[in-house]
Amino acid sequence: ILNVEQSPQSLHVQEGDSTNFTCSFPSSNFYALHWYRWETAKSPEALFVMTLNGDEKKKGRISATLNTKEGYSYLYIKGSQPEDSATYLCAPPTGGFKTIFGAGTRLFVKA
């Protein structure tokens, strides 16, 4: 895997808005896709890991989908809250123990 792209780079929304962002990755040699949530001055925390095309995962107001054939994953947040403000990273492993992290989408939720 040469490149992982996340868009947008940053996003400003109002409390209560629903939002989504994209992770694009090469579709060949796919193993799994991890999403992490990274609050400033804290450690990245795992949100989801998805392995199968068509996977959908949900945790509270946050959900994610996976399309391995076209090489993308969407992360959705319903009814954004200020505590959702963080950087959201996607990370497709390249094989074994190696992972490439995207640059992340920085979400700011204004109360």
Add this chain to the structure above:
Amino acid sequence: DTAVSQTPKYLVTQMGNDKSIKCEQNLGHDTMYWYKQDSKKFLKIMFSYNNKELIINETVPNRFSPKSPDKAHLNLHINSLELGDSAVYFCASSQGAVSSGNTIYFGEGSWLTVV
């Protein structure tokens, strides 16, 4: 009880010094990592150990040397520190291969500033 803990959290040191960052995980994982957050904020893997054996060694200056005395510890020693080494270094662990769907658990980072 912190799962992956690293010390020190902040380190300011002069160019040319040698310093170490220590990491411990209490998750019983077999694999540990060192990641560097580069100037563009990307997380880049530096090293990985599985059962105390080095399995990933990325293109990192040989001034950086990891040491794993046991499965629960992975320390990072840096010789002859340079200004460009200033970064945040993250220790992490996983139970197995991430390509098999195993999650990486991160420490809180060590902010290294070289002056």
